[in-house]
Amino acid sequence: MMDDLRRIERTAEMNDTKISAKGVQVFYGDTHAIKDVDVQIGDKTVTAFIGPSGCGKSTFLRCLNRMNDTIDICRVQGSITMDGQDIYDPRVDPVQLRAKVGMVFQKPNPFPKSIYDNVAYGPKIHGLAQTKADMDVIVEASLRRAAIWNEVKDRLDAPGTGLSGGQQQRLCIARAVATAPEVLLMDEPCSALDPIATAQIEELIDELRQQFSVVIVTHSMQQAARVSQKTAFFHLGNLVEFNDTDQIFTNPQDPRTESYITGRIG
Amino acid sequence: MILLAFIILFVAAAIGYVINIRAAQAIRDGGAPLHSLVGFHGMFSALVVLVPVFILILLWIALADPLIQRLVAASLPEGTFDGLGTGAIQLIMAEINSLAGGRVFGTPEDWKIEAAERLVGYERTADIALVVVVIIAVIALIAFARRTVIAEFRARQGSEGIMLRLMAFCAIFAIFVTIAIVFALVYETSKFFSMVPITEFLFGLNWEPQIPIRADQIAAEGAFGAVPVFLGTLVIASVALIVAIPIGLMTAIYLNEFASRRVRSVVKPFLEILAGVPTVVYGFFAILVVAPWLRSTGASLGIDVASNTALAAGSVMGIMLIPFISSFADDALSAVPQSLRDGALALGATRSETMLNVLVPAAIPGIVGGILLAVSRAIGETMIVVMAAGLIARMTINPLDSVTAVTVQIVTLLIGDTAFDNPKTLSAFALGMMLFIITLGINVLALRIVRKYREIYD
Ligand SMILES: Nc1ncnc2c1ncn2[C@@H]1O[C@H](COP(=O)(O)OP(=O)(O)OP(=O)(O)O)[C@@H](O)[C@H]1O
Ligand SMILES: [Mg+2]
Numbered sequence: 001m002m003d004d005l006r007r008i009e010r011t012a013e014m015n016d017t018k019i020s021a022k023g024v025q026v027f028y029g030d031t032h033a034i035k036d037v038d039v040q041i042g043d044k045t046v047t048a049f050i051g052p053s054g055c056g057k058s059t060f061l062r063c064l065n066r067m068n069d070t071i072d073i074c075r076v077q078g079s080i081t082m083d084g085q086d087i088y089d090p091r092v093d094p095v096q097l098r099a100k101v102g103m104v105f106q107k108p109n110p111f112p113k114s115i116y117d118n119v120a121y122g123p124k125i126h127g128l129a130q131t132k133a134d135m136d137v138i139v140e141a142s143l144r145r146a147a148i149w150n151e152v153k154d155r156l157d158a159p160g161t162g163l164s165g166g167q168q169q170r171l172c173i174a175r176a177v178a179t180a181p182e183v184l185l186m187d188e189p190c191s192a193l194d195p196i197a198t199a200q201i202e203e204l205i206d207e208l209r210q211q212f213s214v215v216i217v218t219h220s221m222q223q224a225a226r227v228s229q230k231t232a233f234f235h236l237g238n239l240v241e242f243n244d245t246d247q248i249f250t251n252p253q254d255p256r257t258e259s260y261i262t263g264r265i266g
Numbered sequence: 267m268i269l270l271a272f273i274i275l276f277v278a279a280a281i282g283y284v285i286n287i288r289a290a291q292a293i294r295d296g297g298a299p300l301h302s303l304v305g306f307h308g309m310f311s312a313l314v315v316l317v318p319v320f321i322l323i324l325l326w327i328a329l330a331d332p333l334i335q336r337l338v339a340a341s342l343p344e345g346t347f348d349g350l351g352t353g354a355i356q357l358i359m360a361e362i363n364s365l366a367g368g369r370v371f372g373t374p375e376d377w378k379i380e381a382a383e384r385l386v387g388y389e390r391t392a393d394i395a396l397v398v399v400v401i402i403a404v405i406a407l408i409a410f411a412r413r414t415v416i417a418e419f420r421a422r423q424g425s426e427g428i429m430l431r432l433m434a435f436c437a438i439f440a441i442f443v444t445i446a447i448v449f450a451l452v453y454e455t456s457k458f459f460s461m462v463p464i465t466e467f468l469f470g471l472n473w474e475p476q477i478p479i480r481a482d483q484i485a486a487e488g489a490f491g492a493v494p495v496f497l498g499t500l501v502i503a504s505v506a507l508i509v510a511i512p513i514g515l516m517t518a519i520y521l522n523e524f525a526s527r528r529v530r531s532v533v534k535p536f537l538e539i540l541a542g543v544p545t546v547v548y549g550f551f552a553i554l555v556v557a558p559w560l561r562s563t564g565a566s567l568g569i570d571v572a573s574n575t576a577l578a579a580g581s582v583m584g585i586m587l588i589p590f591i592s593s594f595a596d597d598a599l600s601a602v603p604q605s606l607r608d609g610a611l612a613l614g615a616t617r618s619e620t621m622l623n624v625l626v627p628a629a630i631p632g633i634v635g636g637i638l639l640a641v642s643r644a645i646g647e648t649m650i651v652v653m654a655a656g657l658i659a660r661m662t663i664n665p666l667d668s669v670t671a672v673t674v675q676i677v678t679l680l681i682g683d684t685a686f687d688n689p690k691t692l693s694a695f696a697l698g699m700m701l702f703i704i705t706l707g708i709n710v711l712a713l714r715i716v717r718k719y720r721e722i723y724d
Contacts, residue, residue: 070607072527095614095616098612098613105605109606109609121623175613176612
């Protein structure tokens with residue numbers, strides 16, 4: 001009876017909330033980088049993190065796929081659950097978690113391998129393709145998703161590092177998409193790109209929302225307003241305000257949010 | 267006397283400095299705006315005095331003595347050197363020199379004593395001449411530098427120009443020395459190849475460079491086929507690399523990615539100690555520890571092991587190369603950007619997958635460059651093989667046999683009472699030349715690879 005109730009609750013939660021963070025604190029040594037943050041990240045929605053530089057957006061984002069584990073001095077407290085499962089539970093393997101929570105970085109970082117191998121790397125290590133034909137399908141689908149297939153389909157054997165910055169970033173998105181993640185984290189994915197490539201990636205994000213929940217860190221208010229449904233505003237390690245994007249930009253509740261989006265702090 | 271010349275030079279430079287500073291100050295105090303700061307006028311004078319006179323004194327040191335020897339030799343009675351070889355002539359000149367230095371052996375002939383007196387006279391004249399020339403030169407240069415002190419003179423550019431030329435000269439000097447070494451090597455090698463055909467040296471399978479001691483020992487002509495010698499080097503270097511490459515790479519990978527900070531802080535200094543051990547000490551280790559151990563192990567297995575095997579020398583050389591390879595590989599791995607590491611980890615790769623699939627491939631050019639440099643060190647390494655490898659050249663690739671190495675042969679050929687006019691001694695230069703060409707080729711290749719790889723991430 002209890003079990004059933006819990007299961008129902010969990011399915012209900014799954015439909016709207018993908019990741020739920022409660023009372024998260026992050027320390028780098030003695031630096032208190034994230035202070036008591038609560039956030040619900042919805043499934044199949046785009047959530048934007050905005051805030052002035054150094055306020056902890058990247059730090060919090062890296063908590064969601066446990067990339068902070070790779071930093072020796074970093075400590076994370078509080079609870080973060082994904083589909084009701086605590087991701088910091090000792091039984092959770094961060095490697096498997098990261099297969100489900102993909103990440104795209106600020107600077108494009110393709111591996112010094114061919115374009116094909118870049119995309120195929122994730123599926124390969126997770127055993128997602130049994131045959132070469134399967135792999136070809138995954139690679140093509142991922143490159144198409146990332147809106148770069150037409151540009152690279154004739155040179156899949158060329159090194160990924162030889163592409164332009166915008167193409168490299170889309171290749172990195174294709175690489176992240178190829179492992180079939182459930183959540184995609186993007187840390188300022190457009191900061192190195194020109195307006196055209198940015199527009200392509202924003203379009204892509206909107207499309208990815210059909211399958212994934214996307215979390216994007218951005219310094220551009222316009223970008224946050226264009227692509228996201230939910231926006232979280234961070235300031236000095238605190239989550240100041242978290243609401244529907246429309247609300248944040250038209251009717252901010254907190255004076256700090258208002259001064260940031262109108263350009264007075266930051 | 268040369269000391270005196272140097273003292274005069276430095277004092278003169280200081281005087282020139284002060285004079286020019288005073289003069290420049292006077293102009294400045296007179297109200298004219300100086301182009302260069304006062305100090306640059308002083309420095310210009312000091313440099314103008316120092317540099318040319320310094321070079322003059324060095325040239326004097328290099329040239330005066332041979333010139334005097336020539337003069338003395340020319341002044342000897344007609345026909346003294348008739349029919350004498352270079353050795354005998356050198357002997358006579360040495361005797362005259364020691365007489366001039368006041369060391370008399372036996373009862374020298376009168377003409378020798380006269381020659382010695384002339385020598386002493388020439389030397390004294392030369393010394394006085396040096397001091398006089400230096401004094402005249404410094405006075406002239408101080409005066410010249412003083413006359414440049416006017417408001418518009420660009421003393422800063424002037425002194426910088428002199429410094430620049432001085433630095434360029436030093437750089438060119440190193441190149442010249444290298445060229446001179448190569449030239450000497452080429453010269454001796456070509457003398458060798460005029461006695462022994464180059465094809466025999468390159469393709470001959472027999473290395474017995476003993477030459478007849480007496481004229482009637484014609485039968486014992488030396489054999490100069492270098493193949494077995496190079497084969498020996500190859501065997502030893504291969505053993506060394508088989509030991510060093512896996513251990514060095516594993517060490518680098520472990521330290522770079524997996525070791526905790528504590529482990530790293532212990533292992534790194536140990537590797538540095540290993541890198542600092544003199545090769546002689548490695549040689550001891552090879553003959554006192556490794557070789558006896560191999561012998562007794564071989565005996566207990568029923569295998570006959572020579573006392574100075576390629577295996578002993580090679581494995582100890584391999585230990586020597588471990589820190590070399592591991593530090594190169596470590597640098598190459600650390601140079602792979604953190605973003606690549608993050609990228610692989612964020613895809614859900616484990617640390618070892620990240621290492622093997624992303625970091626090592628990205629670092630491969632740097633690692634290969636390091637390995638090639640290690641190869642060229644293994645080929646050129648001398649002390650360990652001199653101590654632990656054999657002397658007899660054999661056509662074998664069995665590492666349990668005693669083999670010799672190129673460097674060992676060079677050392678043994680040049681040790682002892684040798685004249686530089688027989689093929690035995692000259693063959694050492696031919697070996698050295700070959701070694702030089704091989705290691706140069708490898709080094710150029712390695713540096714190319716390393717440089718190319720740097721470009722990828724810059
Ligand atoms: N590896 C680290 N070691 C120590 N301190 C860190 C580390 N990374 C971040 N910090 C600190 O944590 C705080 C938050 O950094 P974070 O990178 O999360 O900011 P951010 O909001 O992403 O800034 P930006 O918009 O400039 O990217 C900063 O004060 C920063 O100095
Ligand atoms: Mg950031």
